Amino acid sequence: AQSVTQPDIHITVSEGASLELRCNYSYGATPYLFWYVQSPGQGLQLLLKYFSGDTLVQGIKGFEAEFKRSQSSFNLRKPSVHWSDAAEYFCAVVRENNDMRFGAGTRLTVKP
Amino acid sequence: KAGVTQTPRYLIKTRGQQVTLSCSPISGHRSVSWYQQTPGQGLQFLFEYFSETQRNKGNFPGRFSGRQFSNSRSEMNVSTLELGDSALYLCASSPSDPTDTQYFGPGTRLTVL
Numbered sequence: 289a290q291s292v293t294q295p296d297i298h299i300t301v302s303e304g305a306s307l308e309l310r311c312n313y314s315y316g317a318t319p320y321l322f323w324y325v326q327s328p329g330q331g332l333q334l335l336l337k338y339f340s341g342d343t344l345v346q347g348i349k350g351f352e353a354e355f356k357r358s359q360s361s362f363n364l365r366k367p368s369v370h371w372s373d374a375a376e377y378f379c380a381v382v383r384e385n386n387d388m389r390f391g392a393g394t395r396l397t398v399k400p
Numbered sequence: 401k402a403g404v405t406q407t408p409r410y411l412i413k414t415r416g417q418q419v420t421l422s423c424s425p426i427s428g429h430r431s432v433s434w435y436q437q438t439p440g441q442g443l444q445f446l447f448e449y450f451s452e453t454q455r456n457k458g459n460f461p462g463r464f465s466g467r468q469f470s471n472s473r474s475e476m477n478v479s480t481l482e483l484g485d486s487a488l489y490l491c492a493s494s495p496s497d498p499t500d501t502q503y504f505g506p507g508t509r510l511t512v513l
Contacts, residue, residue, distance in 0.1 A: 320499045331404070331490055331504035339499070378443065382499050387456045388433065390443035 291315055292381050294391035301369050302399045309364040309394050311379030320382040321362045323353055326393075327375045335377075338362060349373070374398045402426065404493050404505035412511045418479040421508045425472050425493030431455075432474040433498055434466060437488040437507070446489075448498060449474055455497075478510075486512045 293312045301307050313319055320339050324332040336347025343355040353364045362379060379391040405424045413419050425432050434446040445458035449468035466476040472493070478485055488507040494500040 324504075329506075331506045332492075333504070334501050337501065380443075387445040387448065387458060388435075388498050388502070389445065390435075392442045 291389040292391040294394050296394045298395045300397040307366045307369045311362045313381050322380040323364045324378045325375045371398045406505040406508050410509045414513050417481050420477045423474045423491030429493035431494045433492045434476050435490040481512045
């Protein structure tokens, strides 16, 4: 069974607009959840992570994510997108055996 | 601190050959994980090493193997290459296990002809 689902393959937003990237997970225990960003030709950079505690997590570059256990979601948000945010975004979960499972990714295009 | 380095960055091989990729983790990091990234399958976990021992393994055939040295550097090997092995291979290191922040290298782009 798929552990992480990112329903949107591609999203286009205008610069300055708000952004929300969706992520749903299927995992019984409290998960370790991550958002990573990958620019073309680059490795992955961690934006933020959630292990426990406050369900609203702040990350780098102005991103935040909210863990909602009732919806099995961990959506990534940014209030105002910059052209440099154009990249591919991956949600990931670490399972009990310590292997990390990634979603399929959401490609973000930013219109000027 | 230097980041995770991977060598080589690009590699072209032919079917049936074998290949070895190298990963140097961030100094002090003892956990090294490998991932395969393809357009069709996305990012898939290959294996994770800690203190020279394979601690976890993903669902890949036995042609994919790896090892970790006492200095935490890691190599992965793919034998009898197939066209479908063409991918970006990413290495990530973390202090002790993947629930820590993982730092990724730039990857090795393998093309199998």
